[in-house]
Amino acid sequence: MSRLGGLCPDSAGIPVGHGLCESFLENVTSPERPRPRLSASHAQSVGSDRADRTLADHSTKQALQAAPMKLYGHYISLTTLQVMALLAEKRSSAELALVDVFAGEQKLAAHLARHPFGYIPVLEDGGFTLYETHAILRYLDSRLPGPSHLPTDVHERARMDQWLCIEQNYLLPAAKKVMAREYAKMMKLADPGLALVEEGERELRVVIGEFADWIANRTYVAGDALSLADLCWLADLYKMSALPQMEAIFAGARVEAWWKPLTERTEWKRAVAELASYGPKSPSPP
Template sequence: MNPESSMKIYGMRESTCTQKVLTVLAEKGHEAELVEVNVLKGEDKTLPEHLARHPFGEIPVLEDDGFLLYESRAIIRYLDQRLPGAPLTPGDLRQRALMEQWISIEQSYFSGPVYDVIRSGPVYNLVWSSPGAIYFPPPPDEALLQKSKRDVARAFEVMDETLSRQPYLAGSMFSLADITHMPYISYLIASGGGELVARGAGVAAWWERVSGRPSWRKVGKVLGQA
């Protein structure tokens, strides 16, 4: 496969899952065409051509020489193996296993409660006033919001214990595990949850490192911000 062949990403720049993919592309120094599928207009749920690419009506989708792949975590693993450039998967077996552990933690224990907190904050006012609002879950009630805040705090405690003794989640190298967490944390901070990120010295120092990377400075964008 030619790494210089054309790639398309069907997604939206402000989407957390699209940002994972765009960050990997930036880390690899590879450009791909971003074809906007605007979730605020409900295009992911209603456009027949997009539903043909992603039968569950979500974003992003990768197209690579006619090969279609959806689910952001699958896409970033594929791109890391597909493209030249610095690897984002450790070569060491145990660090690679830890990377996979942290990707699973993000999916199972982190992004869900973080989204609950985000949905209660000001950023999501743009979502609720959009035509696509009917496709988004409602803001959490107070009981769920408080539970989600506790769950997020607990996840950060576990992260902080790890990051107090090593620079990145999987060990000594920046990896896909770090990338999968970054968009959610960016939105959490923009939604008033910065105190949760700053509470632990390990997490705070890690966030300063990873959010300062050129790839994230290029990609990181919160809905409604210029």
């Protein structure tokens, strides 16, 4: 049923790329890619206009009334997707305030006042402004009602923390290198050369291989429930899987048994659809 299952879901249609809030450089891919063609159920769940871009169910609306939040991000950003995915798990939502990373808005004064290093996402929760994705995820997990996404067992929580660190310290920097040329072209910067991309591909192979070894016989990254590490890795691999050069890297990485059921979760589908709804207009769903 779902068009999101499988290792490289919607690889022809998903707008690919990310805003790497965790580095001095930012990598985004071409904005010209078409928006994913959502299934009818996805389209229904996100509303049809900007003013009503919240999850449509009643409990979510109640949560929003209690906690109006604003997320500065972008529909191409994998870290924005991470936050949206957690919000959906928490049956909450936030208004997405688009920071036009293609126009470099993340480096302008208005955004630097929110995030002095010039990245997305940034969360505004009443008078409280927070940047850095992992800090935002941990904050929302504590602050919002519903089950926590941090394992209670000290060893399982440590393993979750380790995979969050690996995501930040190895996966995203390698991905940044892989996308360096595309980013430079888009931003009219000097071509950083093929060697950097190849270095990134080698590094990605190592880190995704390590993750595949770890996740091979597990349902979740740590413990017996979905944690922040699952959401981060899922969003990253989901966005990255549609990159042409990722196909060979993912082909050998046995992550599908973990990946498939997670991408079939209602909450995940909602997060993906809601984020995509901020993207460029697409043909009407069938």
